[in-house]
Amino acid sequence: MRMGKLCLLLIIGLLAGFTQTVFSNAGPFSCWHCESLTQSNCGENFDVNGIEPLNCEKTKFPAHLLHIIGTLNQNVTGCMKTTTEINGEIIVRRSCFFGDVKNINPGCTPDPSSLIRHIDNCEVCEKHLCNTSSSLLRLYSHSLLEFLSITIILNIIIHKL
Incomplete structure (x- = not known):
């Protein structure tokens, strides 16, 4: 009986996690937009x-x-986080990403009229509000938790057979 309760709790946890993942992406596609x-x-x-x-x-x-990407892909395709080191200070910028997420270099090109003329690192993600390392960490830890829960449930079912 105790093992049955554990399975039930794991299944409820998986359903809750799935529901949270599905409904957290509702609404307009948004990204964090700021500069450190x-x-x-x-x-x-x-x-x-x-x-x-x-x-x-x-x-x-x-x-x-416009002259780098052209007119073909002018829709938002994700969120981005860029980091640049200037005089020993790390500057972080978060914004919407335009361009091909499989070839991010053109879309990560800095605006020549900006104070930041080069980018040391550019990270692009394709989910709602994903351009923060903590949200990426939550995403990966959530997936790992689901995987481990499924593994435990299958192990229990197999051993009962």
Whole structure:
């Protein structure tokens, strides 16, 4: 009987996790939009307090990418987080991503009119509000938890047979 309760709890946990994953992506596609030069909580230790998500579907295609990407892919395809080191300081920028997520270099090109002329690292993700390392960590840990739960359930079922 005790093993049955454990299985039931694991199944409920899996269903709750699946429901949370499905419904957290409802609504317009948004990304975190900030720069650590002006918002200190936008840096590597990201804190959402005071940072509003940006509805990427209403964001204009960056003009500086027009000659790089062209007119074919002007829709938002994901979120991005860029890091640049300037005079020993790490500057983090989070925004919507335009371009091919399989070839991110063109879409990660900095705006020549910006203070940041080069990018040391550019990370692109394709989920709603995914451009924070903590949300990526939650995504991976959630998937790992689901995998381990399924493995335990299958192990229990197989051993009962």
